[in-house]
Amino acid sequence: MITAHDLVVRFGQTLALAGTSIGVAPGEVVAVMGPSGSGKSTLLHVLAGILRPDQGRIHLGQQRIDTLPDGARSRLRLRSFGFVLQFGDLVPELSLRENVELPLRLLKVPRAEARDRARSLLAELEIDDVADRRPGQVSGGQAQRAAVARSLVHQPTVIFADEPTGALDSASGETVLDSFTELARRRSTTVLLVTHEARVASYADRTLYLRDGVLV
Numbered sequence: 693m694i695t696a697h698d699l700v701v702r703f704g705q706t707l708a709l710a711g712t713s714i715g716v717a718p719g720e721v722v723a724v725m726g727p728s729g730s731g732k733s734t735l736l737h738v739l740a741g742i743l744r745p746d747q748g749r750i751h752l753g754q755q756r757i758d759t760l761p762d763g764a765r766s767r768l769r770l771r772s773f774g775f776v777l778q779f780g781d782l783v784p785e786l787s788l789r790e791n792v793e794l795p796l797r798l799l800k801v802p803r804a805e806a807r808d809r810a811r812s813l814l815a816e817l818e819i820d821d822v823a824d825r826r827p828g829q830v831s832g833g834q835a836q837r838a839a840v841a842r843s844l845v846h847q848p849t850v851i852f853a854d855e856p857t858g859a860l861d862s863a864s865g866e867t868v869l870d871s872f873t874e875l876a877r878r879r880s881t882t883v884l885l886v887t888h889e890a891r892v893a894s895y896a897d898r899t900l901y902l903r904d905g906v907l908v
């Protein structure tokens with residue numbers, strides 16, 4: 693589903709990715725582990741088209757995506773990718789429901805359909821009772837479940853998750869990971885999960901290890 697060859701990313705003197713190749717099959721849940729500074733977030737940002745590699749090639753299915761112009765890459769991200777980040781990426785002024793509807797509204801899905809699709813995911817993630825509250829008025833676990841719902845609602849091809857439970861206690865983290873990976877598997881959505889915790893990686897089908905910018 694997503695493949696990359698010989699990715700190199702430099703930040704000044706720092707070689708964040710040093711010729712990394714990766715292939716993730718459709719519907720596969722893959723974890724990327726590694727120590728702090730090994731290049732995990734950089735790899736995720738490059739694969740997701742947020743950062744352009746200095747060298748290398750990235751394909752989504754048959755389509756080469758690293759050479760797309762900025763506008764086309766933004767549209768691709770909106771349509772084909774979902775994101776779950778560690779914290780703070782819900783819009784604080786919007787309710788959980790409005791946050792979950794947001795990708796659909798940006799994709800011009802009619803309001804009623806967006807509301808229905810958000811409602812059904814909010815119910816599946818058992819946060820329908822707090823859906824009208826803002827992120828600041830719910831628990832961290834409930835906010836992360838809303839972020840999971842938002843990442844899935846437009847049926848993306850790939851979801852990128854960067855330490856999705858890093859800010860939660862372990863019980864809330866397990867609940868979020870259980871429902872996230874279960875829903876993604878049921879929909880055959882490919883997931884790339886970056887974490888430094890083996891407990892989190894255990895939810896994946898396969899774990900890759902990065903060290904000094906190379907998969908080992």
Ligand SMILES: Nc1ncnc2c1ncn2[C@@H]1O[C@H](COP(=O)(O)OP(=O)(O)OP(=O)(O)O)[C@@H](O)[C@H]1O
Binds near residue numbers: 727728729730731888
């Ligand atoms: N914007 C940036 N500017 C300069 N150096 C950067 C930047 N982003 C990352 N780096 C450097 O690139 C290397 C890889 O960083 P990256 O954030 O990808 O690692 P990581 O494995 O995700 O680390 P962590 O687990 O601590 O989040 C590190 O040496 C980091 O300091």
